[in-house]
Amino acid sequence: MQEENTTWYASWFDTSYYHVLYKDRGYDEAEAFVKHLVEFLNVPENGTILDLACGKGRHSVFLNKMGYDVTGVDLSPNSIELASQFENETLRFEVHDMCKPYPKQFDAVFNLFTSFGYFEHEADNLRTLKSIKAELNETGFAVIDFLNADFVIDNLVENEVKEVDGIVFRLHRYVKDGFIYKDIRFEADGREHHYTEKVKGLRLEDFESYFNAADIDLLAIFGDYSLGKFDRKTSSRLIMIFK
Known part of the structure; x- marks a missing residue:
């Protein structure tokens, strides 16, 4: 049983214990990955980025230090409270449900480190993807970094x-x-x-089905944080670039 009468991610992510358990996640690897992404996407200088399901904001902070105007959103009020200590004129955080479109468009939308596939209902996965598409400006690109379910x-x-x-x-x-x-x-x-x-064990073909239903173009697929080739059996990640 969950300790709270709500969705598991709303209860667990909003506890201090969640941050304790995952406090030692690899920051160096995460920062290197983000650098690879912005270089590959050619995000414009001083461009705008939406960090979707930002947690306590570590990637948002790093992106902001790279010179980008960053908005970090997350469903967890506790995480947003922790992240808000880092706010400045070009870095802001808000509580927001990623199933719903954020009322602004961006040069890039990042959904990183398996922050997708939590929903009970298929319709919510599709709603989220449609929301991401709506959050992109005409030249914008989106990234979903998901686990490779087979691996x-x-x-x-x-x-x-x-x-x-x-x-x-x-x-x-x-x-x-x-x-x-x-x-x-x-x-x-x-x-x-x-x-x-x-987390739903979504595979590439599942995402391709969602993308087709959401009228989204899948542009590139990678299998690790160095943006190496995706292999269904050996890759640790399923990283998708789309618009």
């Missing part, structure tokens, strides 16, 4: 114990009904906690 399932680590800041997280991963699950259990603040992450 992840083939290399799934079922059970893992990870200690971070004195909290012992017990992780259990499995596949069910087309979703990749991660059960997260831990004890903190004198009580037991249980959250579940679930």
